[in-house]
Amino acid sequence: MSGPPSPLIENYLREVGFWHVTNIGWGCKLDSKLISAFIKRWRLEAHTFHLPCGECTITVEDMQLQL
Template sequence: MSGPPSPLIENYLKEAGFWHVANIGRGCKLDLKLISVFIERWRPETHTFHLPCGECTITLEDVQLQLRLPMDGSVLTGSVQSAD
């Protein structure tokens, strides 16, 4: 896992409501076998997982709920210029 976000962008992440997203997964151990099973069951042509109980897909609402992303603010848009 990578380290915490740079202190230079910490306030921007907090202001945008994304600070907790930048810290997701800290201290979590990945289950590589479980990840492999999901990769094997992914069908890119339908964007679904084929499981014994049926088809399953992940929606934007699922992501919003799991990551606790705010849905009541203004849209955040902008461009980024690379230093390269």
């Protein structure tokens, strides 16, 4: 994300309790090689990552635990 969301949607995000999500990732260093590797292994038709050790799916619960 290049910056905060537009002020036009800020109130909507706050109203639905999603405003905090806009701050995720600020100050984090992204590893472009790692991201590229995951993109190459993503299989859209199955919504999974195909890794050398097997198949991996990221669930909503996984995201909840990380956030």
